Amino acid sequence: MNLYNIFKYLFDLNLSNMDDKDIEILKHLSVDGRQSARQLSHRLGVSTVTILSRIKKLEEEKIIKGYSVRLNHELLGFDITAIIEIKTNKGKMLDIENEIAKNDSVIAVYDITGDADMVVIAKFKTRELLSEFIKKISAISNVENTLTHLVLNTIKEDNRLIE
Template sequence: MEIDDLDRKILSLLIEDSRLSYREIAKKLNVAVGTIYNRIKKLEDMGVIQGFTVKLNYEKLGYELTAIIGIKAQGKKIREIERIIARDKHVTCVYDVTGEYDIIVIAKFRSREDMNRFVKSVLSVDGVEKTNTHVALEIVKEDFRLEP
């Protein structure tokens, strides 16, 4: 199944406000409520929509530190290391990358002590050779919502 212009318009509205009802979306797009229901169901079945969530301000929740951590790992253990790290409650993103490091992790912490414990726990994972941690001084933009 292909994604058409109506699907993209629905996605754009949901990206802005995932609380919109089918009725509100239908009214904004001038189509039947049943059409909206069917389209959203199709997008979920296709895996395009993976869930509905809220956008949080993590600093206001006490997460003062955002760290970008490069991890050098033994090649055959990279996938397992990524799975282990991805389970940690501080981790928001895990990327398998090219370049000097094999894995890039984005994580949020309430304190330097939390970050220190996390980095040391990563270093203790079998196959991790080294880490390089950068702390964000200011978050200029942090928004993973792209136009569909």
């Protein structure tokens, strides 16, 4: 099974316009988004013009949503990572998620299956800031309860393209 079929199977993406070369471009950019089209063309054995046009197409199709820097949060003082399960009254989840997502400490908000309705991943510099955040969440209308887990050790945290 080639990379194309793996992505189609795993993500059910509309990959009709993508081929293995597009997947390779995504793979290289997810490791180092600062690579130039020229560097990519040498690595992948295609012209710079081809690389540029394929990247533009991937951006237009919103497969590439943007470019960013991967930060070392611990070195920036954000030593506390919290995984917060939230149970809500049905029908108000989207409003609650949007409210929580506005907070700068929030890294991710996910709808989930199971006892909780959503999970929030957030990073904090102090326990006091975490405590304030939990109290704010608990005060949001239609939040029934929260369950907070603190990360003791990060084994892997990555946002590269999955193969």
